[in-house]
Amino acid sequence: MIHLWPAVLLACVLVGAGLFGVLARRNAVLVLIGLELLLNAANLLLVTFDAAYADRLHSGQVLTLFVITVAAAEVGIALAVVLLLFRRRGDVDLRRARELGEASAEDAGIPPEPAASAAPR
Amino acid sequence: MTTRDVLFALLGLLTAASAVLSVVSRQVVHAALWLVTALGALAGCYLVLGAEVVALVQVLVYVGAVVVLVLFALMLTRAPIGRSPDVDNPRLARAAAGVVSVVGAGLLAVLLVGVVGGSAVDVGAAGSEQARSAAQPLARSLFGSWVLPFELLSLLLLAALVAALVLSRTPDGDENRSGGPQ
Numbered sequence: 001m002i003h004l005w006p007a008v009l010l011a012c013v014l015v016g017a018g019l020f021g022v023l024a025r026r027n028a029v030l031v032l033i034g035l036e037l038l039l040n041a042a043n044l045l046l047v048t049f050d051a052a053y054a055d056r057l058h059s060g061q062v063l064t065l066f067v068i069t070v071a072a073a074e075v076g077i078a079l080a081v082v083l084l085l086f087r088r089r090g091d092v093d094l095r096r097a098r099e100l101g102e103a104s105a106e107d108a109g110i111p112p113e114p115a116a117s118a119a120p121r
Numbered sequence: 122m123t124t125r126d127v128l129f130a131l132l133g134l135l136t137a138a139s140a141v142l143s144v145v146s147r148q149v150v151h152a153a154l155w156l157v158t159a160l161g162a163l164a165g166c167y168l169v170l171g172a173e174v175v176a177l178v179q180v181l182v183y184v185g186a187v188v189v190l191v192l193f194a195l196m197l198t199r200a201p202i203g204r205s206p207d208v209d210n211p212r213l214a215r216a217a218a219g220v221v222s223v224v225g226a227g228l229l230a231v232l233l234v235g236v237v238g239g240s241a242v243d244v245g246a247a248g249s250e251q252a253r254s255a256a257q258p259l260a261r262s263l264f265g266s267w268v269l270p271f272e273l274l275s276l277l278l279l280a281a282l283v284a285a286l287v288l289s290r291t292p293d294g295d296e297n298r299s300g301g302p303q
Contacts, residue, residue, distance in 0.1 A: 001123050001125070001126075001241045001242070001243050002123065002125040002126055002129060002169065002170065002241060002242060002244055003126055003239065003240070003241045004237040004240055004241065004242060005234050005237055005238070005239065006126070006129055006130055006133055007129065007133070007166070007170065008230070008233040008234055008236075008237050009133075009230055009234060010133040010136060010137055010166065011229075011233070012226045012227075012229045012230035012233065012234075013137040013140065013141070013226060014136070014137070014140055014159075014163075015222075015225065015226050015229055016222045016223060016225065016226030016227075017137075017140040017141050017143070017144050017222070018140075018144070019218075019221065019222035019225055019226070020144050020145075020218050020219060020222035021143070021144035023210075023214075023217075023218030023221060023222065024144070024209055024210050024214065024215045024218035024219070025144070025208060025209060025210070026207065026208065026209060026210050027149060027200075027207075027208040028198075029149070029153075029191060029194045029195050029198065029200070030144075030149060030152055030208055032191060032194070033143055033144065033152055033153065033156050033191065034144055036156065036160075036183075036187065036191075037140050037143070037144070037156075037159070040159075040160065040163055040183075043163075043175075043179075044163065044166065044167075045233075047167055047170050047172045047175055048170060050172070051170050051171055051172070051242050051244050052237065052240070052242050054242070056258060057258070057262040057266060058258055058259045058262050059262070059267075061172050061174065061175050061259055062259065062262055062263050062267050064172070064175050065174070065175060065178055065263070066267075066270060066271075066274060068175075068178055068179065068182050068183065069182070069274050069277075069278065070274070070277065071182075071183070071187065072182050072186055072187055072278070073277055073278050073280075073281035074281075075187045075190050075191065076190065076281050076282065076285045077281050077284055077285055077288070078194075079190050079191075079193065079194045079285065080284070080285040080286075080288035080289045081288060082194050082198060083194070083197055083198070083288075083289055084288055084289065086197070086198045086199075087291075091198075092198045093207065095210065
């Protein structure tokens with residue numbers, strides 16, 4: 001026998017940590033870490049309720065396996081995007097990468113990015 | 122309180138602590154390593170919850186592959202060693218993020234803990250027939266009723282692989298181009 005509320009509570013803590021990681025970080029790779037925590041919270045809930053309802057088809061566990069696979073694909077793509085960003089700009093600071101944003105960096109009171117010579121070739 | 126409850130509490134505390142540390146740490150490599158601890162302890166939680174296959178896949182894919190990719194990304198983007206002040210948003214934005222995440226997690230906790238209440242489930246004692254044959258119905262389900270999404274996922278992985286390759290490719294003659302769009 002195992003009680004369910006600790007598992008659900010742990011999933012909520014993981015959601016909180018992941019949300020904070022996504023919102024408070026400006027290094028793109030660290031934002032990815034927060035994203036992984038959010039996905040793991042969803043996985044934990046799936047496994048918990050799979051155990052709770054004693055599903056004979058184990059849909060919760062199967063969906064967890066699918067989410068893990070999708071997360072692996074997502075991290076592969078995200079790594080490529082982050083490397084592309086780094087190659088173009090010389091850093092992975094998300095507050096400076098605003099070329100597609102509505103306002104320019106100066107408007108938002110953010111110091112302008114270092115000169116283009118700082119970018120690696 | 123049963124043995125599983127105690128085990129889950131220990132592993133869950135470890136998971137929660139390392140998850141929080143991995144999002145507040147100022148040292149980027151430490152953050153990635155705390156993520157390893159959190160994911161590994163979460164695999165232990167899956168084991169306690171009676172999902173052995175998921176726990177093994179978690180160790181293989183998450184702790185094995187995803188974390189290595191994250192570490193690669195940190196190294197290839199020349200992450201600073203030691204404390205670095207510019208990994209976080211400004212103080213005000215961090216405070217707002219903290220409020221949002223605490224409120225969100227709290228609301229979710231009230232809702233979900235209210236749903237499950239004090240209920241307990243039997244996930245099969247270790248060594249019992251139910252625990253020993255847990256992988257077999259999972260495999261039947263995965264390769265039976267879920268086989269089409271499973272195959273679609275293999276296509277998704279292939280597409281992601283090709284896309285990552287295309288994105289990270291440097292075209293010939295691109296090496297000498299000066300630092301990107303002006």
